[in-house]
Amino acid sequence: MNATATITFKDSLLAHFEQSLPSLFGDAQLRRKAALYFEEKGIPNRKWEDYKYINPEAVLKSDFGFRTNRMREITPHDINEFKLVKDSIVIVIANGIYSAELSPMNTLPVGITISNIADAVVSNEIAKKHYAKYAKFDADPFVALNTAMCAGGVFVHVAKNVQTKTPIQIIHVSNFETPSIAQPRNLIVVEESAEAIVIESYETIGPIKTFLNTLTEVYVGPNAKFDHYRIQTEGENAFQMNTLQASVCGNSLYNTYTFTLGGIFTRNNLNILFTEKNGEAHLYGLYPITNSQVVDNHTIVDHAVPNCMSNELYKGVVNEKASATFNGKIFVRPDAQKTNAFQTNRNILLSDDATVNTKPQLEIYADDVKCSHGTSTGKVNEDAMFYLQARGIGKESARALLIRAFAEEVVDQVKIEELRDYIDKRIDSILK
Amino acid sequence: MITIKNLHASVDGKEILKGLSLEVKDGEVHAIMGPNGSGKSTLASVLAGKSEYEVTAGEVIFNGKNLLELSAEDRAREGVFLAFQYPVEIPGVSNINFLKTSINEIRAYKGLGPIEPKEFLAMVKEKQKLVELDGKLTGRSVNEGFSGGEKKRNEIFQMAMLEPSLGILDETDSGLDIDALRIVANGVNKLRDAKRSFILVTHYQRLLDYIVPDFVHVLYNGRIVKSGTKELALELEEKGYDWLKSESVEA
Incomplete structure (x- = not known):
């Protein structure tokens, strides 16, 4: 039905790509190949097995533009509002572009490098080595689209043996004048025996429709530790396609925490690949959602190596x-x-109109392994409700207490107290 | 305290209580005994306001109020306490937070402000001793990973904290060894006074060695078929329930 519209939009995307290519950073050949792949595959829709329950094609209509210069001002005051941890390093990606003005880098600890990815992939050998190595453009049309068209983002490097407890917050913020697509691209490299904490947050200012096709590549070196938080708190007009591609080396620990606390349409593709023995990864996610929000978490953990x-x-x-x-x-x-x-x-369903689709997929080709999966979807436990009510706790408070307790199992995993408090407050306001 | 008249109640369309009447005065302890399936636990659940039980006839007056018109939470706020036969495990909700919420909602209902943290903690400390409950348990999630005995002690601890005017103990003795039974009974005895009343629902006479009732009633087929004093419990222990079954058929 909307095939015509799709082609039109895809065409205009590709036309914009041709126009802007000379001004885009990095390897033009790679960008061309990625664009070609995108052209061939198109925008995914419900006919795609991996997009059965979320339909980007229906969202990406021609009213979205690509000109990132059509933006409103984002002030240091705005950024201060989005800062989640007091003692932290703040990086701002404004409308998909690294903002040097809003990202003051004068007090970086030794061994930490932060720079505009557009510069890094040209001049930094480490960035060159890792860029586009983990997220393959032929894995998904949105990876291809980002690879072809990304105009900015950040490169974060934590040098060997450097262990920092100061969180680095990457604030992605959109404030457009007209409905727009932004495609930030980040690369985080945590070298051997290093330790780092990164919080990626996603915000919008104002009511203008935004489609963020964001991609972050992560390299966790041998014996390294990396806590990676993603806090999605965009407004009601925000559409987000979020890809995280991580490569985890031996004896290292990679923790991801994905909190979807806003946005109208959110698709998270979180892919982790173990490349050496004795890697460990934890993936935590929480999505308390309401109204007509659509949230789709796709995760892939690839145990390519033993132990x-x-x-x-x-x-x-x-x-x-x-x-x-x-x-x-x-x-x-x-x-x-x-x-x-x-x-x-x-999952807890709070209304008869709410929907949950859950699908665990285990593909096991080795025989000496321990694997398990479990899913459940239901209403608030009625026995627990009655127990609380029988102690004088009103129905609404009882329900809130139980939902909060359900969510806390994930929130409790957050190791930064300020961040935990912030998430708790957001959850409370969502559940009200 | 509470007057139950001709109470009829069903669950899933099946009538369980078939005209039960009972009066409990201030400070009295009544034991309700009876064979399995006679409706003992149904009575406890109906009084506490469990929604899957449908009251089809009769009335319950609690301290001058029509109890059946109140929600479960309002019954608790008015002073009805049900000690559950199977206390529910609630992961993620700490015992302490749960009790504080409970006390404060009951206080708010009575037009009182929240309890002072200091007062609350002192109360917790005092009441824990009553049932010899380990202080560590109160910091944990409600009933999560508690042993059977710990769960029952936690029920009595909650009762001590909430200071109800009517305590309904639903087979609190089931699954308890003799030591735990003594601790639980001791806790209940300490809560007995001239004002506070209890309904003890039990299958066995054993509990009544420790909590001596003023009256004993036998529930059979949804009705009280015989009432007496504590001696009746001993007679039941000796003869079983069968002789009553034949008596009630004749009646």
């Missing part, structure tokens, strides 16, 4: 007409003996 451990816990509270999807793939390759891989997805 790695992954543990995944995603929880959803789905109210009104909201729709949530969880699709968790775990691959255990033939060589990946002694793998431990666990996955849990639990």
Whole structure:
């Protein structure tokens, strides 16, 4: 039905690509190949197995523009509002572009490099080495689109043996004049035996429709530790396609925390690949959603090598007409003996109109492994409700207490107290 | 305290209580005994306001109020306390937070402000001793990972904290060893006074060795078929329930 509209929009995307290519950073050949792939595949729709419950094609209509210069001012005051942890390093990606003015880098600890990715892929050898190495453009049309058209983002490098407890917050903020697409691209490299904490947050200012096709590549070096938080708190007119592609080396620990606390349409593709023995990864996710929000979490944990451990816990509270999807793939390759891989997805439905689609997919090709998965979707536990009511707690408070308790299992995993408090407050306001 | 008249209640369309009448005065302890399936636990649940039970006839007057018109939470706020036969585990809600919420909602209902944290903690400390409850348990999630005995002690601890005017104990003795039974009974005895009343629902006479009732009633087939004093419980222990079944058929 909307095939015509799709082609039109795809065409205009590609036309804009041709126009802007000379001004875009990095390898033009790579960009061309990626654009070609996108042209061939098109924008995914519900006919695609991986996009069965979320339809980017229906969203990406011709009213979205690509000119990132049509933007409103973003002030230091705005940024201050978005800062989540007092003692932190703040990087601002404004409308998909690294903002040097809003990202004061005068007090960086030794061993940490932060720069505009557009500069880094040209002049920084480490950035060149890692860029586009983990997120392959032929993995998904949105990876292709980002690879072809990204105009900015940040490169974060934590040098070998450098262990920092100061969180680095990457604030993605959109404030456009007309409906627009922004495609930021980030690269985070945590070298051998280094430790880092990164918070990626996503915000919008104002009511203008925004489509963010964001991509972050992560490299976790041997024996490194990396806590990676993603806090999605965009407004009601925000559409987000979020890809995180991580490569985890031996004896390292990579923790991801994905909190979807805003936005109308959010698709998260979180892919983790173990490349050496004894890697460990934890994936936590929470999506308390309401109204007509659509949230789709696709995760892939690829145990390509032996002796790695992954543990995944995603929880959803789905109210009104909201729709949530969880699709968790775990691959255990033939060589990946002694793998431990666990996955849990639990959902509470608060309304008859709410929807949850949950699909665990375990593909195990090794025989000496420990793997498990479990999913559940249901209403608030009636026995627990009665127990609380029988102690004088009113129905609404009892329900709130139980939902809060359900969500806390994920929130409790957050190691930064300020961040935990912030998330709790957001959850409270969503559940009200 | 509470007057139950001709109470009829069903669950899933099946009538369980078939005209039950009972009067409990201030400070009295009544034991309700009876064979399995006679409706003992249904009575406890109906009084506490569990929604899956439908009251089809009769009335319950609690301290001058029509109890059946009140929500479960309002019954608790008015002073009805049900000690559950199977206390529910609630992961993620700490015992302490749960109790504070409970006390404050009951206080708000009575037009009182929230309890002072200091007063609350002192109360917790005092009441824990009553049932010899480990202080560590109160910091944990409600009933999560508690042993059977700990769960029952936690019920009595909650009762001590909420200071109800009517305590309904639903088979609190089931699954308890003799030591735990003594601790639980001791806790209940300490809460007995001239004002506070209790309804003890139990299958066995054993509990009544420790909590001596003023009256004993036998529930059979949804009605009280015999009432007496504590001696009746001993007679039941000796003869079982069968002789009453034949008696009630004749009646």
